[in-house]
Amino acid sequence: MLYALFIVLIVAWALAFWCTRLPRHPQMDKTRAAAPRDDTAAARLWPDITTSGLTPLPDGLDAFGARLKLIEMAQDRIDAQYYLWRADSCGDLMFHAIVEAAKRGVKVRLLFDDNATQVLEQRIAWADSHPNIEIRLFNPFAMRWCRPLSYLMHFTRLNRRMHNKALVIDGRAAVLGGRNIGNEYYNNLSKIGLFMDFDVLVAGSGAQAAQEEFESYWNSEPAWPARALLSPKLYEACEKGQEECRAVLEHSDTKTFAKLLKNSPVLADLGSGQISLRQAKVSVLYDPPNKVLGRAKRRKLLFPSLHMAMGNPKERFDIISPYFVPGRRGRNQLIRLAKDGVKIRVLTNSLASSDQPIVHTGYVGHRRKLLKAGAELYEFVNDQKVKFRRGLIGRRRRGTSPFARNKLHAKILSVDMQTVFIGTFNFDPRSLFLNTEMGVVIEDKQWAEDLHSSFQKVIPSAAWRLSIDNQRIHWHSPAQDAPAQNSTRDHDEVWTHEPYTSWWQRAVVIMGGWLPIEWLL
Structure with missing residues (x-):
């Protein structure tokens, strides 16, 4: 009896392991952004590409306003990399701004750690369906509907996550720091409290270094195309993602927060081109992406x-x-x-x-x-x-x-x-x-x-x-x-x-x- 039970458990474990393993990695062309231009709005923030200019963003409204305004200023490309992106007011304001940028011809690449993308999958399918937007998931879960089982079967790999946060605009301006994208990092709409955090806006050579960091992760083995992982049904009904986003944008809390953003001096200064940046020696440091595979x-x-x-x-x-x-x-x-x-x-x-x-x-x-x-x-x-x-x-x-x-x-x-x-x-x-x-x-x-x-x-x-x-x-x-x-x-x-x-x-x-x-x- 015990022997039979042991065999059943072994077979069940093997079946669970097989069902939760990743398929063969799809062939992907390694892409690199073209050299940044000198005539973009982001380039004009700090024209000297050999040095860096920066300003602190300790205030949540300023930090979020800077992100939205830089996305609005983008002319060539937007590269964003985040550990956590909420399906809330801040998350959908960012999604909306990015899709609007794509509509005017800006190329967008979004890299999300896959640890908390469950509630975003419909929105991801919607955005990823746009010809100017490409989304990849980092260190993904193979079994989308039962992540705890995947976590149990592949703990060594899935316990390692991409905690990086970066937004790079036209290769010439970047927002780096500790904030994810969600209400709790920027405003008082979150039900779980406010997170006191710190970001920095970097322009010039520091932004180019952030661009190189993004490229290394985007083209790494743990980065998978979202389309290779998400259900085709999500893409067939991708307009539902737009509806979900619109419903949040029309909520009174989102409208209230959008009004508060108008009080951000950083947003206003970026819009007028009068943002004050101070020159400093800057180095962007990061872990190699294969750290999550235990190979670094x-x-x-x-x-x-x-x-x-x-x-x-x-x-x-x-x-x-x-x-x-x-x-x-x-x-x-x-x-x-x-x-x-x-x-x-x-x-x-x-x-x-x-x-x-x-x-x-x-x-x-x-x-x-x-x-x-x-x-x-x-x-x-x-x-x-x-x-x-x-x-x-x-x-x-x-x-x-x-x-x-x-x-x-x-x-x-x-x-x-x-x-x-x-x-x-x-x-x-x-x-x-x-x-x-x-x-x-x-x-x-x-x-x-x-x-x-x-x-x-x-x-x-x-x-x-x-x-x-x-x-x-x-x-x-x-x-x-x-x-x-x-x-x-x-x-x-x-x-x-x-x-x-x-x-x-x-x-x-x-x-x-x-x-x-x-x-x-």
């Missing part, structure tokens, strides 16, 4: 290149990462730096603000040793009563409720007030070894000083400051470290456990720390 050599990964570009900190090292899982090796390196006199400051999510509580389990075990070594730890406040100062980081989005709940999503590194990294890279094992990541290194003292100044002004009013006393961690409320006018709290608070969490949440984190899953976080 470690010396070719983003982090070694990042370490080489930024160097070893001598005085200061600021880390802003929503998910901070340094691991034993990373923790010990930070401790050595702190003992050598380097001022270490880390801002990450608190347990209450994190959208991935399981990742918090990989962080809590390292807090005590880091604090003992002298590192400064700050955890982002998930308190709707706190109003944040304006600055490069911590700025509440214009047009949103002053009491909207915020979550940290920015990924920024700063070394010695000389060099800054802004991108998609989280300080965790998943970004190091599993997902592909990208970002921009800015070698500019003014950028680094602005970030440092913002850290000094904003963080005390937006994050819990951690301290340690006799092995006991204390969380000091923002009101203790910021002037009273910057907080609506009536009194200072010191917590001896994770603020604004239940005993059950804390117990889950403790139990999660017992599991050998840090390499997955």
